[in-house]
Amino acid sequence: MTFNIYDFTSFNRWIDEGLNSIMSPTWALITEMAIIGIVFLLFYAVVGLFLVYAERKVCAFMQNRVGPNRVGPYGIFQTIADFIKLLMKELVYIKDSDKLLFNLAPFIVIIASFMALSAVPFAKGLHAIDFDIGILYVIAVSSLGVVGILLAGWSSNNKYSLIGAMRSGAQIVSYELSVGLSLLTIIVLAGTMQFSEIVEMQRNGWFIFKGHIPAVIAFIVFLIASTAETNRGPFDLAEAESELTAGFHTEYSGIKFAFFFLAEYMNMFLVASIGATVFWGGWMPFHVSGWAGFNTIMDYIPPFVWYIGKTAFIIWLMMLFKWTFPRLRIDQLLTLEWKYLLPINLVNILFMAFLVLMHWHF
Amino acid sequence: MKEIVNLPVSKIEEEEYHINMGPQHPSTHGVLRLLVSLQGEMVKSLKPHCGYIHRGIEKMCEKDTYPQVIHLTDRMDYLSAHINNHAVCLLVEKALEIEVPERVKYIRTIMDELTRIQSHQLWWSSFGMDLGGLTCFFYGLRDREMILDIWEETTGSRFLQSYNCPGGVMQDIHPNFQKKVHAFIKTFKKKIKDYDRLLSGNVIFENRSQGVGLLSKEDAISYGVTGPSGRGSGWSCDIRKVEPYSMYSQVHFNEVLRYECDTYARYMVRMQEMHESMNIIEQLIDNIPEGDHSAKMKAVIKLPAGEYFQRVESARGELGVYVVSDGNKTPYRMKFRTPSFTNLGVLDHISRGMKIADLVAIGASLDLVIPDIDR
Numbered sequence: 001m002t003f004n005i006y007d008f009t010s011f012n013r014w015i016d017e018g019l020n021s022i023m024s025p026t027w028a029l030i031t032e033m034a035i036i037g038i039v040f041l042l043f044y045a046v047v048g049l050f051l052v053y054a055e056r057k058v059c060a061f062m063q064n065r066v067g068p069n070r071v072g073p074y075g076i077f078q079t080i081a082d083f084i085k086l087l088m089k090e091l092v093y094i095k096d097s098d099k100l101l102f103n104l105a106p107f108i109v110i111i112a113s114f115m116a117l118s119a120v121p122f123a124k125g126l127h128a129i130d131f132d133i134g135i136l137y138v139i140a141v142s143s144l145g146v147v148g149i150l151l152a153g154w155s156s157n158n159k160y161s162l163i164g165a166m167r168s169g170a171q172i173v174s175y176e177l178s179v180g181l182s183l184l185t186i187i188v189l190a191g192t193m194q195f196s197e198i199v200e201m202q203r204n205g206w207f208i209f210k211g212h213i214p215a216v217i218a219f220i221v222f223l224i225a226s227t228a229e230t231n232r233g234p235f236d237l238a239e240a241e242s243e244l245t246a247g248f249h250t251e252y253s254g255i256k257f258a259f260f261f262l263a264e265y266m267n268m269f270l271v272a273s274i275g276a277t278v279f280w281g282g283w284m285p286f287h288v289s290g291w292a293g294f295n296t297i298m299d300y301i302p303p304f305v306w307y308i309g310k311t312a313f314i315i316w317l318m319m320l321f322k323w324t325f326p327r328l329r330i331d332q333l334l335t336l337e338w339k340y341l342l343p344i345n346l347v348n349i350l351f352m353a354f355l356v357l358m359h360w361h362f
Numbered sequence: 363m364k365e366i367v368n369l370p371v372s373k374i375e376e377e378e379y380h381i382n383m384g385p386q387h388p389s390t391h392g393v394l395r396l397l398v399s400l401q402g403e404m405v406k407s408l409k410p411h412c413g414y415i416h417r418g419i420e421k422m423c424e425k426d427t428y429p430q431v432i433h434l435t436d437r438m439d440y441l442s443a444h445i446n447n448h449a450v451c452l453l454v455e456k457a458l459e460i461e462v463p464e465r466v467k468y469i470r471t472i473m474d475e476l477t478r479i480q481s482h483q484l485w486w487s488s489f490g491m492d493l494g495g496l497t498c499f500f501y502g503l504r505d506r507e508m509i510l511d512i513w514e515e516t517t518g519s520r521f522l523q524s525y526n527c528p529g530g531v532m533q534d535i536h537p538n539f540q541k542k543v544h545a546f547i548k549t550f551k552k553k554i555k556d557y558d559r560l561l562s563g564n565v566i567f568e569n570r571s572q573g574v575g576l577l578s579k580e581d582a583i584s585y586g587v588t589g590p591s592g593r594g595s596g597w598s599c600d601i602r603k604v605e606p607y608s609m610y611s612q613v614h615f616n617e618v619l620r621y622e623c624d625t626y627a628r629y630m631v632r633m634q635e636m637h638e639s640m641n642i643i644e645q646l647i648d649n650i651p652e653g654d655h656s657a658k659m660k661a662v663i664k665l666p667a668g669e670y671f672q673r674v675e676s677a678r679g680e681l682g683v684y685v686v687s688d689g690n691k692t693p694y695r696m697k698f699r700t701p702s703f704t705n706l707g708v709l710d711h712i713s714r715g716m717k718i719a720d721l722v723a724i725g726a727s728l729d730l731v732i733p734d735i736d737r
Contacts, residue, residue, distance in 0.1 A: 063500035159381045163403070163718070233494060234566060242389040242492045243722050324560070326567050327494025329719045330403055 006302060008125035036128050044114065044266060049079045051265040055319055062323040086261075089254035094156055097251070101155035106252065106259035108148030113266040116142040120273045121195045123283045123303040134195040135187060138274060139180050142229075145267065146172040149231075149238065149248050152260070156251035164247025167330055168238030171228060174337040175235075178225035179271075181345040185218040185352045186211065186278050189361060195277060202281035204289040210362045214352040219279045221341055221348070223317065226271035228333070231264065233322035237330055268315060276310035283307040378406065385414045389492050389722045392732030396709075396721075403717045408710050412703075416736040423696035428454050428663045429527055431696065436522035438700060439734035441481040442676040444473045447526035449683045452607055453672035454528040455657075457665045457687070465653040466530045471609040472543070472646050473513075473525065474674075475639040479550070480509040481677035482632045482639075485729045489629065490561050492726040493570055498561055505553050508546045512539065528663055530656025543647050547640050554636060562633060571626040575712045575724035578623055585708040589679025589701050590635060591728050594628035596621040601675035613645045625720075625727040632729070664691050678702055678729055702734035 015035075019028040053068065053076060060067025068075030094102065116138050118128035131137050146169055153165020189211045190198050201207075208215045228235035239247030249260045276282060283303030287295045328336070355361050384395040393414035399406045419438060423431045428450070435446035448470055455462060483506040490498020510520040515536040517523040525532050561567050577587065582595040592599045600617045602610040618634040620627035665687035673682040679701030686695040705728045713721045 059496075063497050064504055065500060159379070163381075167403075233496075236494065237719075240494060240719065242494065243718050245388060323497050325495060326490065326561065326564065326570060327719070328566055329570060329717055331717065332566075332569055 006124065006299070008123055010125075012125055040114070040118065040128065044117070044262075047269055048262040048265050049083060051269060051315070052079045052082070052261075054315070055265070058316065058319040059323050062320070083258065086258040087255055091256060092251070092253045094158075094251050097157045098155035101151045102251075103256070105148045105152035105155060106256045106263075108151065109145050109263040110148075110259045110266075112141060112143075112145035112148065113263050113270055115144075116270050117266065117273075119195060120270070121199055121277060121282055122307055126283075126304070127195065130194065130196050132192075132194045134198075135183050135193045135274075135278070138270075139176070139183070142267070142270060143172065143176050145263065148263075152252070153248040156248075158251050160244040160246075161248050161250050164238045164240070164244045164250070168231060168248060170330070171231070171235065171237060171333060174334055175225045175228040175341075178221055178337060178341045178345055179229055181342070181349060182218040182222040182225065183274070183278055185214060185345070185349050188349060188352045189215065189356055195282070199277060199282040199284050202284045204287055205362055206279065206281035206284070206286070208279045211352060211355070212361070214348050214355060215279065217344065217348050218352070219275070221345055222275055222279070223314070225337075225341060226275065227318050227321055228337070230267040230271055230318075232268060232318060234325035234327050235333060236322070236327060237333060240327055242327075268318060269311065272311045272314035272318065273307075275314050276307065280310045280314075281306075282310070383408075383721075389725060390732070391488060391730065394706075394730065394732045394735065396725075398718070398721065400718070403719075405713050405716050405718065405721050407714055408721070410706050410709060412706070412736050414736065415733050417733075419737045420696055420698060423693055425692060427691050428665070428693070431693070432526060432528075433522075433524045435698075436524055437733060438698060438737055439676055439678060439681070439702065439731045440522060441484060441731055442477050442678065442681070443522045444470075444477040444525060445674055445676040446681060447524060448474060448608070449672055449674040449676075449681050451526045451528050452674065453670050453683050453685060454663060454665065456672060457668075457670045457685075458528075458663070460529055460657050460659070462530055462657050463653045463655070464651045465655060466657070467608045468646050468650045469531055469535055469655070470526065471613070472643055472650075473523075474608070475642050476509050476512065476543070478677045479636050479639045480506045482636050483509075485632060485677075485726075486557060486561070489723075489726045492722050493561075493567065495561060495564075495567075498557075501553070501556060501560065505550055508542075508549065512542045512546065515539070515542070527656065529659040530654070534655040535650075540647055540650070543643060547644060550636075551640065554633075557633065562630070568626065570719070570723055571629055571727070572622070572624055574625045574716060574720045575727060576623050577708060577712045581708065581711065585711065586704040587679070587708050587728075588704065589675070589677070589729075590618075590631040591628050591705050591708075592679065593618060594620050594631045594727075595623045599680065601673050601680055605673065607672075607674060609646060610642075613642050615642050625723050628727040628729075662691050664689060665693070673699070676701055678731065678734065679705060698737060700734045700737060702728075702730045702732075703737075706730055706735055 016032065019031055023031070057067045068078035071077040071081050119131060119134045119138050121127040149168045150165045153161040186207050187193055189207060190201055192198060208219055231238045239249065249257055252260060283306050285298040285301055285303070285306050287298060378399040380397060380399050382395060383398055384390040385393040390396065395411040395414060397409040397411060399408070419434050422434055426434065432447045432450050435450055436443040438446055483502045487499040487502025513523055514520045516539050517525040517532065577595045579595045579597050582592045582597045588599045596619055598617060598619060603617050615638045618631045618638060620631050665685065667687055667689040670685045670687065671682060673680055680699065681701060682699030684697040684699070685693045688694040709725060709728060713724045716724065
């Protein structure tokens with residue numbers, strides 16, 4: 001076995017060959033799928049719990065508080081305790097609710113974020129699937145989540161939930177455009193939609209440096225639009241607690257609420273991952289072309305650490321937004337998208353195309 | 363001044379989309395119920411339903427002696443507890459024609475202004491929270507804590523002090539009082555800049571509040587919207603200026619007026635009022651004269667038969683106390699004209715045609731305290 005923290009390709013091959021030598025290829029494939037599924041579930045749970053903890057600590061830092069500090073050292077087990085509490089809570093049956101859709105909605109939301117996560121490259125050779133249309137796949141799959149939110153709002157037989165769901169629908173459908181277009185700007189530069197290739201192309205400089213001005217504009221637009229797409233403050237209109245109590249998940253309790261809760265944080269993790277991969281090079285270390293010594297030192301830091309660091313930075317930015325800004329109104333939200341972000345984006349793509357055509361990028 | 367046109371009253375139809383905001387709702391800050399009829403996100407009309415926290419304070423007053431009544435007034439507008447007490451005390455003193463010592467006037471005025479500041483701090487906190495800026499809540503409460511500490515030391519209570527009594531105040535101020543008030547003002551003058559940075563200058567906040575909930579001066583007068591809400595419409599209605607009591611005739615301060623008539627104007631009036639209150643306190647705090655903390659009062663206070671009225675400027679507007687006495691030690695009838703109740707009346711008028719999110723902002727800008735509405 002050749003386990004290498006800098007390259008997981010040989011490790012994967014070792015598992016694959018090992019499984020194939022003890023069982024038929026079909027069963028080996030099924031076993032591999034099961035292993036990946038379990039690993040992803042564990043990863044999902046751990047990241048979700050950690051993000052909730054991180055959010056509470058960042059929020060506390062912003063608000064002159066200490067944050068969770070009782071359960072375990074620095075309160076790190078607080079979210080686990082919370083999760084156990086949520087698991088044990090009663091699932092309240094809502095009168096006159098559409099039972100099938102009501103129960104189905106949290107799963108759709110969570111499955112959407114789960115599926116999108118599978119395309120993210122965590123390190124070299126460490127990704128579940130590597131589509132040649134990876135970005136298209138992520139955009140398509142992550143937008144499925146809105147179906148779950150709409151169903152949740154519709155089926156709970158609650159007027160607040162319905163308003164929240166409608167807001168969420170309008171919001172996500174609008175901002176999906178900006179997310180897609182800002183990623184498209186980078187695709188113009190990269191010339192590929194495959195995540196592994198996009199990362200590989202950033203070996204001698206991340207796209208945000210390579211594409212300079214249009215890439216920075218695209219990143220800012222992406223950050224705003226993805227914050228809106230994940231229904232996070234200042235764009236958390238779907239669950240605006242001062243207006244709609246809790247929006248689309250008002251009527252959910254116990255584990256079903258936990259699903260929405262977890263999915264929200266995982267969506268944040270997902271968009272931060274995509275942002276980090278497409279704009280900041282994903283797991284690719286920071287390289288400056290020509291500085292061989294510097295690049296070698298940077299290469300000693302494992303790719304997974306690079307990836308987590310960049311993702312954490314973007315998540316941190318999104319958390320700062322949430323705890324600083326007041327919430328927008330629904331018409332202002334849509335104005336921002338359709339009158340500002342979308343035209344900026346379209347012009348930006350042209351600008352980028354021109355840049356690529358003239359070879360003005362690095 | 364620009365022309366303001368509010369949408370006309372529409373008939374409430376059966377097919378309308380009604381939602382009940384409250385009695386349990388995060389943005390009504392208590393048990394107020396607003397029956398809102400919507401058209402999409404737009405508010406077509408709303409009906410406030412009061413009474414969920416009605417405790418019959420006015421009726422209870424008829425059974426209580428005047429010193430006891432003071433403790434009930436705390437529970438009306440709990441954020442202006444001291445000012446409510448002050449109103450009843452002024453009324454009793456006026457009826458009995460008692461001249462209170464100078465020291466009492468100073469202490470009462472300083473306490474009034476501290477009350478106003480902490481009320482506005484809490485309002486700012488919850489206003490930010492209503493607009494979705496949750497961090498505001500903690501900033502406001504952090505600074506409010508200093509005032510509560512000052513009160514705790516002097517009055518023995520942090521929230522509902524019942525510090526006033528007819529003829530004076532319950533006990534003399536604590537030796538640390540002046541020092542602590544100075545420390546508070548020094549700190550808060552720095553902190554209030556953070557408030558502006560966090561909310562006032564924020565572009566999202568400006569978009570959310572400017573041009574929202576327009577209340578013309580004429581409407582403010584005809585609906586009786588007093589206090590900072592009325593002054594945001596350019597109506598000069600500060601009782602401290604119109605009919606000065608205690609030390610207000612002898613201190614220099616500006617009546618804050620804004621003419622934009624919107625939520626932003628009401629917001630800015632309160633922000634400015636905090637500065638003015640600090641200004642008033644600074645003028646008084648070092649000059650508190652020596653003397654008794656209370657005038658000599660009879661053991662049993664009986665008001666001569668007749669009708670009495672006293673009004674003061676509470677943190678929310680004009681608080682009127684009306685008493686009919688038949689010469690007994692308890693009032694025959696006691697009526698409070700509370701600012702929150704009158705200000706609530708205009709909510710339907712100014713939020714018509716606005717979005718739900720605006721309704722929350724408008725409600726917050728009127729600074730309603732629900733126990734003050736229901737009494």
